[in-house]
Each structure stands twice: as C-alpha cells, then as structure tokens.
Amino acid sequence: MAASSVSCGTCGTVLAEMPGDVSATCPACGSRKRHYSLGVGEEIEVHERLATKTKDQARSGKNKVRAEFVTGDDLHRKTGRWNKLERVIDRANNRYREKIVDPKTGAVLRSVDEPLDQHQGRGSAKKKPGVGGSVRSRRRTGR
Numbered sequence: 001m002a003a004s005s006v007s008c009g010t011c012g013t014v015l016a017e018m019p020g021d022v023s024a025t026c027p028a029c030g031s032r033k034r035h036y037s038l039g040v041g042e043e044i045e046v047h048e049r050l051a052t053k054t055k056d057q058a059r060s061g062k063n064k065v066r067a068e069f070v071t072g073d074d075l076h077r078k079t080g081r082w083n084k085l086e087r088v089i090d091r092a093n094n095r096y097r098e099k100i101v102d103p104k105t106g107a108v109l110r111s112v113d114e115p116l117d118q119h120q121g122r123g124s125a126k127k128k129p130g131v132g133g134s135v136r137s138r139r140r141t142g143r
C-alpha cells in the first residue's frame with residue numbers, strides 16, 4: 001500500500017496537506033516544520049521541510065513579511081523524485097535565491113540568485129504592473 005502522510009515536524013499532528021506544500025502553520029502548535037512519510041513499495045521514505053518567515057511588525061499586512069526561508073526536501077512532481085531544496089526570498093534586500101541538489105549524486109539541479117523583482121520562476125512570482133499594490137500573488141496560484 002502506497003500510503004503517504006504529512007505531519008507536523010514539531011508536535012506530530014497529522015495534517016491534511018500535500019507533501020511539499022507548507023502553506024499554513026500547524027493548527028496545534030503553530031510550527032511550519034513538516035514531516036513526510038511516503039510508502040514506496042515496502043519502504044517508507046521520510047522527508048522534512050521547514051519554512052520560516054521573518055516579519056517586521058512595524059509594517060502592515062503582507063508587507064510585514066521581509067524574508068522567507070525554505071529548507072528541506074522538495075518533491076519534483078514530474079519525476080516523483082525528492083531533491084534537497086534551499087530557498088530564500090529576501091524582500092528587504094530584493095533577492096531571490098534557490099538551490100536544488102540531487103541528494104544521491106550531489107549534482108546541482110537548479111541554482112538561482114537574482115533580484116526578486118525579476119524572478120519569474122515556478123509560477124510563484126507574478127510580475128505586477130506598478131508598485132504598491134496590496135494584492136500579492138499567493139504561492140498557491142499558478143501551480
């Protein structure tokens with residue numbers, strides 16, 4: 001049976017999320033760390049991902065978020081393979097960095113370091129005409 005489950009990496013609460021989609025905090029403890037168990041044949045693969053944000057409480061709304069960090073395992077949906085991901089979205093310094101490494105070979109599959117406002121990758125960033133709009137595309141859109 002190919003069971004898969006997503007649970008909180010801190011308190012162990014089972015969560016109804018897709019692996020790789022750390023879209024919300026844990027309802028029980030507020031953690032953004034995730035633990036993935038995937039049944040592959042007779043083996044269980046275990047993966048983890050941690051998403052954190054730094055906020056500036058002096059700002060309002062979504063402008064509070066100054067940087068986002070994601071580290072952990074990334075499921076490449078086309079191939080079904082897990083890679084190691086490091087992503088930094090640094091709004092304060094207008095920087096987007098992402099590195100994806102094949103954990104088996106150590107090969108760098110993707111390495112991005114570019115101004116955030118020029119970043120167009122993965123459907124997670126949409127170019128917006130003009131500045132100062134209050135609507136910022138959420139990471140779920142465009143998947």
Ligand SMILES: [Zn+2]
Binds near residue numbers: 008
């Ligand atoms: Zn939790």
